[in-house]
Amino acid sequence: MSSNDSLTSLNQAKFAPPNNDLEQQQEATTTLEIETEDNFDYSKRSQWLRAAVLGANDGLVSTASLMMGVGAVKQDIKAMILSGFAGLVAGACSMAIGEFVSVYSQLDIEIAQMKREKQRGDGRGIREEEGTNDEEKETLPNPLQAAAASALAFSVGAMVPLLAASFIRDYKVRLGVVVAAVTFALVVFGWLGAVLGKAPVLRSALRVLVGGWMAMAITFGLTKLIGSSGL
Template sequence: MKLHEMHRSHRVGWLRAAVLGANDGIVSTASLIVGVAAAGATQEGILLAGVAGLVAGAMSMAAGEYVSVSSQLDTEKADIAIEKRSLENNFELEKQELAEIYQGRGLGPTLAGRVAEKLMAHDALGAHIRDDIGISESASARPVLAALSSAVTFIIGAALPLLVAWLVPTVVLIAAVCGASLVFLAVLGALAARAGGAAMSVGAMRVTFWGALAMVLTAVVGHIFGVAT
């Protein structure tokens, strides 16, 4: 009977982008709504600010993720090109380098040399990409996927407090948006922690803390400027 273990490291790329997008969508939009509401704006003005924040935030997240992950991909490609040239010019030295890596992981010199020789005979560049550079297929940079994940989840996250602001009367808008957004953040943190194999309670607490802090600060700023005007 073959044992199948379920690992989660292959989720790191899209999961990080998705959680970041949804979290930022909830926190930034809820904070914007609370800040504008605290300044005494009308419900129409609050919703307009929220929609503008949703559109701008989604584009910002997508562009930021794409540029960031593209830079990572460029670095990976440059390292692979260097390794490819080195294999073409110094094959035996590269084989020795690979054997030394395996020795460092606990293999004896003879076995490490044989393993390096076998792996390089099968796929020399792949062996060095994986074991020398440290790039794995599951964790390699995917700019388009990261950008789409961030943008879509930002929109979903931002739509939640925006919907609450649209449904409730202005007199209870701040309390309703804050309360609902904290619940959304707690659920998001718990689900993200579960998907990553961590404790759900820890994931929920850390996102709700920072979300609450952001909303309190923007409410204070909005109140100050509302009084000043």
């Protein structure tokens, strides 16, 4: 090997960029991100999932079932829309009040538990206890927020069948459009809940869809039966 070749090889080795260290850092960062995602506790999302996705699903199914029940004996569009609107308002108020009472009870229990732990004492410093108490207060449930979220979610779900039936005069077409719109919304809500909670998507969507269909079919059938009997 000539002296020039030896000098060129030496210079390349001397000024070569540290690719190995950079690649190792990138691999470590990617591995850490994957581990963080895998270790995420998706059960922490259960509270707001219940208040949002499930609340919207309740509004969708209950309002659609009520409208289908009225539609079984009344072909007038006004009666169907009014029944759906009444179901929206009543359901949203019921969800808000129920969620407020439930979360407030949970809040009382957690505050009582915090007081018992404070009375016991565990030898920690005053500053440490104050910091811990501040963190615990931030994680306490908020009854007003829960009530508002439940009422809003219920209203969003209930608006689907109402909007679907509002502009269709023909009775049979109106019923078909309501069923189609509710079916689509049920699949979306089931899929959304499964994705956010990292649950099986197909199974969740089918469970929500079949449950909604059953609720509408039972309400329609029983109302039709009672209405045709002349009671």
